[in-house]
Amino acid sequence: MFATIKIALKDIHAGLRMRRVWIALAHEDIGDQHRRTALGPLWLLINYLAFAGTFIFVFQRGASIPNYEAYVATGLLVWFYIMETISQSVSLFVREESFIKGTTLPLSVYVMRLATQSVIRAGYAFIGCLAILVISGTSLTVMWAWSALAIVLILATAPAAIILFAFLGAYFPDSQFIVSNLTRIGMFLTPVFWAYTGGGGVRSTFYYSNPFTYFLEIVRIPILSGDVPVRSFILCGAITASLWAVALLLLGRLRKQVVFVL
Amino acid sequence: MVSIRAENLSLTYRLRQKLTLAPRDKRMPTGGRIVGKGRTRFVTALDGVSFELKAGDRLGLVGPNGAGKTTLLKVLYGVFEPTSGSVEINGRVDALFNIRLGFRPEATGRRNIVLRGLINGWSEQEIEARMEEIIEFSELGDFIDLPFKSYSQGMAARLAFSVATSLEPEILLMDEWIGAGDPAFQEKAKKRMAERAEKAGIIVLASHNHALLKKTCNKMLELEKGSATFFGMLGEFFDGKGCKT
Numbered sequence: 001m002f003a004t005i006k007i008a009l010k011d012i013h014a015g016l017r018m019r020r021v022w023i024a025l026a027h028e029d030i031g032d033q034h035r036r037t038a039l040g041p042l043w044l045l046i047n048y049l050a051f052a053g054t055f056i057f058v059f060q061r062g063a064s065i066p067n068y069e070a071y072v073a074t075g076l077l078v079w080f081y082i083m084e085t086i087s088q089s090v091s092l093f094v095r096e097e098s099f100i101k102g103t104t105l106p107l108s109v110y111v112m113r114l115a116t117q118s119v120i121r122a123g124y125a126f127i128g129c130l131a132i133l134v135i136s137g138t139s140l141t142v143m144w145a146w147s148a149l150a151i152v153l154i155l156a157t158a159p160a161a162i163i164l165f166a167f168l169g170a171y172f173p174d175s176q177f178i179v180s181n182l183t184r185i186g187m188f189l190t191p192v193f194w195a196y197t198g199g200g201g202v203r204s205t206f207y208y209s210n211p212f213t214y215f216l217e218i219v220r221i222p223i224l225s226g227d228v229p230v231r232s233f234i235l236c237g238a239i240t241a242s243l244w245a246v247a248l249l250l251l252g253r254l255r256k257q258v259v260f261v262l
Numbered sequence: 263m264v265s266i267r268a269e270n271l272s273l274t275y276r277l278r279q280k281l282t283l284a285p286r287d288k289r290m291p292t293g294g295r296i297v298g299k300g301r302t303r304f305v306t307a308l309d310g311v312s313f314e315l316k317a318g319d320r321l322g323l324v325g326p327n328g329a330g331k332t333t334l335l336k337v338l339y340g341v342f343e344p345t346s347g348s349v350e351i352n353g354r355v356d357a358l359f360n361i362r363l364g365f366r367p368e369a370t371g372r373r374n375i376v377l378r379g380l381i382n383g384w385s386e387q388e389i390e391a392r393m394e395e396i397i398e399f400s401e402l403g404d405f406i407d408l409p410f411k412s413y414s415q416g417m418a419a420r421l422a423f424s425v426a427t428s429l430e431p432e433i434l435l436m437d438e439w440i441g442a443g444d445p446a447f448q449e450k451a452k453k454r455m456a457e458r459a460e461k462a463g464i465i466v467l468a469s470h471n472h473a474l475l476k477k478t479c480n481k482m483l484e485l486e487k488g489s490a491t492f493f494g495m496l497g498e499f500f501d502g503k504g505c506k507t
Contacts, residue, residue: 018380018383020380021380021381024376024377024380025377028366028368028369028373028377031368032366032368035368098360098363098364099363099364100341101336101341102341102359102360102363103341103363103364103381104339104340104341105381256342256343257275259341259342260275260276
């Protein structure tokens with residue numbers, strides 16, 4: 001097992017050394033996706049604001065949630081990042097088939113390329129999120145540092161999740177559609193725009209048994225209520241560690257095998 | 263000292279039935295030998311291949327489709343890991359498998375040269391130093407600053423060829439000869455390849471073109487269903503001692 005992890009770490013180390021490649025390719029990806037549009041990547045910001053606006057003004061589900069605008073803004077920022085990263089990951093190795101079969105680039109180059117692309121895309125949503133926080137009068141406190149730490153934790157989890165879902169998509173092609181559907185439904189099953197205020201029932205189950213809830217909470221709670229959600233931080237840390245353990249094993253074991261299933 | 267030493271090289275991989283809800287994919291690999299039944303079938307793409315090359319050797323790789331030529335090149339390049347046996351390589355290896363690999367249609371020719379350079383592991387200085395030479399060789403002129411997608415097929419092939427052959431590897435692996443552009447460019451391309459062959463310590467060239475192999479190589483390796491049926495000097499091969507294809 002240690003040998004497997006060592007192989008995976010070697011791949012990651014080699015991938016990190018090629019950061020010029022994945023940063024350049026990630027920028028190209030973003031540019032290509034919006035090349036012939038008048039507003040370019042600003043559509044990412046508009047898309048985010050459209051969703052946030054719909055939840056805040058149309059759904060108006062937040063009568064019982066204090067500072068509902070900030071609640072939705074922070075929830076959507078995290079959810080969009082998670083959803084996009086996961087849904088792009090399942091087809092990653094399939095999309096990169098010709099590269100994987102024709103070059104000796106470490107697999108982590110493709111992983112980091114997608115991770116960087118997701119961060120750039122989330123950057124536009126982040127601007128929208130900050131704007132909503134300012135407009136809604138959310139005051140900047142030192143507790144925001146915990147939210148920043150939470151974002152770092154989420155970013156650190158992303159490459160592990162990408163590795164896991166990329167192998168899943170390569171070995172189980174149907175998972176692309178299953179994951180795509182689940183992420184769409186997940187938006188409604190995760191407390192992005194609704195909150196659990198007690199009373200049990202189905203909502204309680206979806207709130208507490210959904211791992212995404214905790215990733216939303218660690219970013220959201222320090223900003224909204226000035227508390228540190230210690231339990232959620234511990235849970236997220238455990239999820240991140242578990243994901244990395246599985247990802248390293250998969251990468252070490254299947255790094256040179258995946259080429260045969262593409 | 264540039265060298266390649268392959269000893270008893272074998273590559274077997276499991277023919278995986280992908281976990282899918284759709285009807286089974288009935289496609290089979292095009293080469294190698296298939297062993298086993300049902301869900302546990304294995305493809306032996308290479309079986310006990312041994313050879314040794316030293317600086318100055320030009321190896322011609324021949325065999326029918328599916329014999330294992332490309333697989334062997336990819337093992338030497340490091341895309342595939344051999345299941346058993348060993349391969350010992352001294353020297354910087356580069357490969358020309360798919361010259362159009364990695365070109366981005368929306369980016370300009372110039373930007374594509376940068377991206378390809380980065381993928382090849384060139385430093386910024388190396389990219390800068392090669393840029394003008396690549397543009398000049400490709401004969402693209404002002405088109406170099408237009409998007410790659412606006413190029414004709416010949417222009418795209420010329421750029422791809424120019425980038426791919428601008429490096430000077432110690433060991434060069436090639437899958438089939440590269441025909442790029444119009445007859446005039448093809449002449450130029452052949453000359454460039456001859457130069458590269460001259461400079462590279464070792465060349466391994468997979469091809470069905472015997473005339474080309476006779477002109478380029480000094481040694482031959484014939485593969486059939488993943489096994490080597492001949493390895494020796496070019497003259498011996500074409501004098502009838504090995505040539506079957």
